[in-house]
Amino acid sequence: MKILKEFREFAMRGNVIDLAVGVIIGAAFGKVVGSLVNDIIMPPVGVLVGGMDFKSLAITIREAVMDPATGKVAKEAVTINYGNFIQTLVDFTIVAFAIFMMIKAVMKLNRKKVEEAPAAPPAPTREQELLTEIRDLLKK
Numbered sequence: 001m002k003i004l005k006e007f008r009e010f011a012m013r014g015n016v017i018d019l020a021v022g023v024i025i026g027a028a029f030g031k032v033v034g035s036l037v038n039d040i041i042m043p044p045v046g047v048l049v050g051g052m053d054f055k056s057l058a059i060t061i062r063e064a065v066m067d068p069a070t071g072k073v074a075k076e077a078v079t080i081n082y083g084n085f086i087q088t089l090v091d092f093t094i095v096a097f098a099i100f101m102m103i104k105a106v107m108k109l110n111r112k113k114v115e116e117a118p119a120a121p122p123a124p125t126r127e128q129e130l131l132t133e134i135r136d137l138l139k140k
Contacts, residue, residue: 033095041094042087054090057083 064077
C-alpha cells in the first residue's frame, strides 16, 4: 500500500499534471498543423510542381506478383516510398516553425511581464544605515 500512496503523490504533483496537459495540447496542435500542411499548404505546392502528389512518389524495386487463377495480388510490390519521406520532411519543417513562432511569442509576453514588474527599492546608503543603527541603540 505504501507504493500506491507514493505513486498517488507522484501523479498528483503539479509537474506531472502540467506534462499531461502539455502532451494533450501538443497532440491537438499536431493535428491542427497536420491539417494545415495536408489541406492548405501541400495542394498549392503540388500545383506548382505540376499537379504531383508527393505521397504517390515511389521507386518500385519488385513488381507485385498476381495469382493467375484468382487475379488477386499474391505478393505485394516492394517499393521505396520517398514521396512519403518528402511529405514528412515538409510536415516536420512546418511543425518546427510553428512551435518556434509560438515559443517566440510566449517569450515576448514573458519579457514584457518582467519589464513591467516594479523595480526593487534602492539599497540604503551608508549614512542611512548608520542613522538606523543609532536609532536602534537609542531605543535600547
